[in-house]
Amino acid sequence: MIEVIFLGTSSMFPTEKRAHSSIFIRDGPENILFDCGESCQRQMRIAGISPMKVNRIFISHWHGDHALGLSGLIQSMAANKRSEKLQVYGPKGTEKFMYHLLRSFSFDMRFKIEVNEITPKGKSHRIVDEDAFAVEAFPLRHIIPCCGYSFIEKGKRKIDIEYVKKQIGITQHPILGDLQRGKNITLNGKKVLASKATFTTPDKKLVYIADTSYFKGIEKFAKDADILISEATYASDVGGRAEEYSHLTAADSAKIAKDAGVKNLILTHFSQRYTSLKPIEDDAKKIFPHVALANDFDKFVIA
Numbered sequence: 001m002i003e004v005i006f007l008g009t010s011s012m013f014p015t016e017k018r019a020h021s022s023i024f025i026r027d028g029p030e031n032i033l034f035d036c037g038e039s040c041q042r043q044m045r046i047a048g049i050s051p052m053k054v055n056r057i058f059i060s061h062w063h064g065d066h067a068l069g070l071s072g073l074i075q076s077m078a079a080n081k082r083s084e085k086l087q088v089y090g091p092k093g094t095e096k097f098m099y100h101l102l103r104s105f106s107f108d109m110r111f112k113i114e115v116n117e118i119t120p121k122g123k124s125h126r127i128v129d130e131d132a133f134a135v136e137a138f139p140l141r142h143i144i145p146c147c148g149y150s151f152i153e154k155g156k157r158k159i160d161i162e163y164v165k166k167q168i169g170i171t172q173h174p175i176l177g178d179l180q181r182g183k184n185i186t187l188n189g190k191k192v193l194a195s196k197a198t199f200t201t202p203d204k205k206l207v208y209i210a211d212t213s214y215f216k217g218i219e220k221f222a223k224d225a226d227i228l229i230s231e232a233t234y235a236s237d238v239g240g241r242a243e244e245y246s247h248l249t250a251a252d253s254a255k256i257a258k259d260a261g262v263k264n265l266i267l268t269h270f271s272q273r274y275t276s277l278k279p280i281e282d283d284a285k286k287i288f289p290h291v292a293l294a295n296d297f298d299k300f301v302i303a
Contacts, residue, residue, distance in 0.1 A: 002025065004301070006022075007022040007024055007040055011272070012065050013272040021268070022040040025206070028132060031049075031056075032056040032151075034060070035058070036066070037069050055087065057087070057088050060091075060140070074102070074107065078108050090118070091147045120138050138150070141212050143245070146210060150206070151205070152204070153205075164197050214248055220260070227262070229266045230267060231247060232248055232283075233269055234249050255288075263290065267291060267293050267294065277293050
């Protein structure tokens with residue numbers, strides 16, 4: 001199960017109700033952040049999330065509204081005597097920015113930070129590949145280098161209990177653990193093939209499109225996602241601003257969702273100009289009906 005908590009949903013300027021961009025993802029023991037805007041750690045405290053449990057941070061790009069909270073978060077981790085390694089990922093320039101960030105303040109560093117600079121060139125690139133999940137990065141088109149990310153919970157092997165019962169007459173036994181691991185088993189002289197007695201559930205996919213202008217082919221990065229989280233800084237009636245600052249309108253995001261065949265679209269990164277998000281919602285729903293507009297502390301689940 002993938003749990004998603006929005007910690008910040010504003011764009012360049014935070015508002016009374018919306019903090020800078022940051023999204024928390026929990027999948028089993030894995031706790032990650034997509035972006036780390038200003039006040040991220042305060043938002044985490046309100047949401048009941050321990051910064052000490054975060055093991056990976058993926059920065060989309062190095063504009064302040066997506067990364068200003070990183071130094072404070074690291075400072076708190078150090079002050080709490082963290083010892084576990086922290087992995088930080090980001091686009092071209094990340095190594096330089098992290099070098100200067102860690103020398104801009106007095107850090108009593110007791111843990112290792114591993115910086116991973118990624119440069120996906122025109123296609124999705126797998127940057128994390130664990131047994132239970134993977135993360136892929138893909139290039140976006142913003143004013144500075146920017147990446148989007150896909151979080152993929154890998155399908156799990158399940159036992160066809162009815163088949164096993166029919167073959168060897170059991171539904172519970174320690175030997176079934178071998179089947180769960182994809183191994184053939186033999187019990188009382190009867191052999192059961194894992195290929196016939198088990199099946200794999202589909203992968204679950206969450207895609208995060210951060211700041212970008214619309215471009216041909218962007219939909220391929222979100223193909224068949226269970227949830228697409230996309231910036232929607234403006235509605236189409238001010239689309240000129242979106243083009244000027246290399247952002248998406250809500251209609252752009254909806255078109256990506258429709259063309260990619262995603263199940264659900266969640267919009268975020270809203271301009272401070274909107275006291276009501278109805279123009280954003282109407283703009284998107286003209287094209288794609290399964291859309292939600294994120295607020296700070298909203299939770300979503302891919303079960």
